[in-house]
Amino acid sequence: MKNVLVVGFGLAGLCLCRELEKNGIPFVCIDEGRQSTPSKVSSGLINPITGRRFQLAWNYSQLFKVFEPFYRDLEERCGSHFFNEIEIIHPFTSMEVQNNFAISALDPLHEDYLSVNDKIHSWPITEEFGIIKNGFRLDLRRMIEAYSKILKNSKILRIEKFDYEQLHIEEKSFKYQNREFTEIVFCEGPGIASNPFFKNIPLVPAKGEVLIIQVEGLDEAMILKKDLYFMRISPNTYWVGSNYQWDYEDSKPTAAKQEEFYQRITSVLPGYKIKVLEHWAAIRPSSHDRKPYIGRHKIHVNMMIINGLGTKGCSLSPYLAQEAARLILQNDYIVDRDINLERGVEFAKKRAQKI
Numbered sequence: 001m002k003n004v005l006v007v008g009f010g011l012a013g014l015c016l017c018r019e020l021e022k023n024g025i026p027f028v029c030i031d032e033g034r035q036s037t038p039s040k041v042s043s044g045l046i047n048p049i050t051g052r053r054f055q056l057a058w059n060y061s062q063l064f065k066v067f068e069p070f071y072r073d074l075e076e077r078c079g080s081h082f083f084n085e086i087e088i089i090h091p092f093t094s095m096e097v098q099n100n101f102a103i104s105a106l107d108p109l110h111e112d113y114l115s116v117n118d119k120i121h122s123w124p125i126t127e128e129f130g131i132i133k134n135g136f137r138l139d140l141r142r143m144i145e146a147y148s149k150i151l152k153n154s155k156i157l158r159i160e161k162f163d164y165e166q167l168h169i170e171e172k173s174f175k176y177q178n179r180e181f182t183e184i185v186f187c188e189g190p191g192i193a194s195n196p197f198f199k200n201i202p203l204v205p206a207k208g209e210v211l212i213i214q215v216e217g218l219d220e221a222m223i224l225k226k227d228l229y230f231m232r233i234s235p236n237t238y239w240v241g242s243n244y245q246w247d248y249e250d251s252k253p254t255a256a257k258q259e260e261f262y263q264r265i266t267s268v269l270p271g272y273k274i275k276v277l278e279h280w281a282a283i284r285p286s287s288h289d290r291k292p293y294i295g296r297h298k299i300h301v302n303m304m305i306i307n308g309l310g311t312k313g314c315s316l317s318p319y320l321a322q323e324a325a326r327l328i329l330q331n332d333y334i335v336d337r338d339i340n341l342e343r344g345v346e347f348a349k350k351r352a353q354k355i
């Protein structure tokens, strides 16, 4: 009989818990309850179209088939609403952007996702614009709160730091605080850097900062992508971000970034009265090739990891949870090479040989 210990209840750990629950596999989850995690800071956007050339995101059709029913089912399980369809307004700030958008919109692969100038909105923009359709927003804070309440009530989720020293590795199982588990899955996001079993996986973490602002007299549900993303989270209140910083001292918000964002916001929304309500920052657990890592430890094969969710955690996570459940249920299951931990291990070895 399987019995799994999940470490981390961010997006990756939460989706794994739900997948285990759906498969009837008993589990316990431990999370230290950090506040500034990428999952709690994230905008939760699932944008089907990506990059300067407006291409369909990696493996999107496959991921969509998994995440859409997964989040809808989770909403039902939690009796809460946190998964919404959205559209993104993309102003053509240069001829190049406009051309790239127009070329991409002609591709039959993109017909469900791109259209030009066919909506009325109240953003103060003068440029022509394109619209990215059929995207989603996952309200991660609400989802984490709703599902954690259920798991805490049934004593499945415990809020404490995982202590690696207390983990006893037996021949075919693990003992942690006098309980026995057949598998352990680490879903620690950037916290993996302190994990003695997986600390060498080649993450390329990127810090991002976010402002939550109130804008008097502007209440627009469509998302604006102009310089920054502007996403309404409640009436007149917007999540605005973000940036990518690979070189940073710590994961805390900085006064310099708040000032910079404020200037950028006022140039997109000139004349509006803007109040900064919150300022958040977190580290994205990005991988060396922008794809996630999932796999087993080389020596302790029933010890696994889900990490490297990077900038696309919301679309990836349900698929990764499904793959992890397969790994747990089938000893000989092989994860797709694109997301397999093996490639990260190979990359880390090659990098070490160069040093």
Ligand SMILES: Cc1cc2nc3c(=O)[nH]c(=O)nc-3n(C[C@H](O)[C@H](O)[C@H](O)COP(=O)(O)OP(=O)(O)OC[C@H]3O[C@@H](n4cnc5c(N)ncnc54)[C@H](O)[C@@H]3O)c2cc1C
Pocket: 007, 008, 009, 010, 011, 012, 013, 030, 031, 032, 033, 034, 037, 038, 039, 040, 041, 042, 043, 044, 045, 046, 160, 161, 162, 163, 187, 188, 189, 190, 191, 192, 207, 208, 209, 210, 241, 242, 281, 282, 283, 284, 285, 306, 307, 308, 309, 310, 311, 312, 313, 314, 315
């Ligand atoms: C500013 C910003 C904007 C973003 N926007 C988007 C977006 O729009 N769309 C999108 O798809 N993605 C976005 N992302 C990325 C996305 O948020 C991440 O990919 C995802 O949240 C990572 O989830 P995770 O579970 O791997 O990590 P985390 O969120 O870090 O979760 C790990 C959990 O493990 C716990 N933990 C760690 N170590 C231990 C330990 N030793 N003991 C106990 N608990 C532990 C932590 O408390 C935490 O709760 C954004 C990220 C940032 C920073």
